[in-house]
Amino acid sequence: QVQLVQSGAEVKKPGASVKVSCKASGYTFTSYDINWVRQATGQGLEWMGWMNPNSGNTGYAQKFQGRVTMTRNTSISTAYMELSSLRSEDTAVYYCARQSPAGTVDYWGQGTLVTVSS
Amino acid sequence: EIVMTQSPATLSVSPGERATLSCRASQSVSSNLAWYQQKPGQAPRLLIYGASTRATGIPARFSGSGSGTEFTLTISSLQSEDFAVYYCQQYNNWYTFGQGTKLEIK
Numbered sequence: 001q002v003q004l005v006q007s008g009a010e011v012k013k014p015g016a017s018v019k020v021s022c023k024a025s026g027y028t029f030t031s032y033d034i035n036w037v038r039q040a041t042g043q044g045l046e047w048m049g050w051m052n053p054n055s056g057n058t059g060y061a062q063k064f065q066g067r068v069t070m071t072r073n074t075s076i077s078t079a080y081m082e083l084s085s086l087r088s089e090d091t092a093v094y095y096c097a098r099q100s101p102a103g104t105v106d107y108w109g110q111g112t113l114v115t116v117s118s
Numbered sequence: 119e120i121v122m123t124q125s126p127a128t129l130s131v132s133p134g135e136r137a138t139l140s141c142r143a144s145q146s147v148s149s150n151l152a153w154y155q156q157k158p159g160q161a162p163r164l165l166i167y168g169a170s171t172r173a174t175g176i177p178a179r180f181s182g183s184g185s186g187t188e189f190t191l192t193i194s195s196l197q198s199e200d201f202a203v204y205y206c207q208q209y210n211n212w213y214t215f216g217q218g219t220k221l222e223i224k
Contacts, residue, residue, distance in 0.1 A: 095161055
């Protein structure tokens with residue numbers, strides 16, 4: 001069965017960077033784009049960007065341009081999302097999600113809580 | 119950026135009754151519209167894509183309709199497990215989500 005397993009919770013200081021991993025199993029990793037979505041506590045869902053694991057091509061939401069980098073390691077079927085220059089407003093649960101052939105996302109990781117606090 | 123607006127913010131309905139949730143796009147998204155259900159502490163779950171196609175394993179009491187800029191999610195007879203937050207999402211031009219509708223027990 002399709003699974004996306006993310007790395008554990010992180011606590012970071014303002015100005016630091018965080019790198020979240022997302023390990024895929026149960027399907028061919030390079031055949032489906034990976035998206036990243038975040039959710040602040042009690043808030044809605046915010047799309048950050050996508051990555052094609054086959055080519056490495058990426059597309060980022062304008063809000064995160066210059067601060068986010070999405071990469072992958074195909075040998076271990078793992079996608080990564082790195083967010084830099086962290087501020088308190090970046091405190092949120094970060095999800096990876098597989099893009100379905102229909103264009104939306106069909107499988108989600110369990111989420112990774114990133115807390116930014118001095 | 120396409121803005122998605124959901125209404126109402128909170129909907130109070132009794133078990134067994136019908137719930138109707140609305141989603142409006144700031145410009146046409148064709149039928150590239152999905153609905154998700156999210157329960158506390160869980161990741162969202164895909165319910166509907168293509169505006170009206172149920173995802174695998176989703177009960178028939180969930181139905182979606184609409185195209186262009188106006189969309190509706192209907193839950194025909196609410197079960198206890200259906201009380202949650204529902205999000206619409208357009209995927210016609212990148213992705214954007216609505217702010218969510220909380221479906222609560224009346």
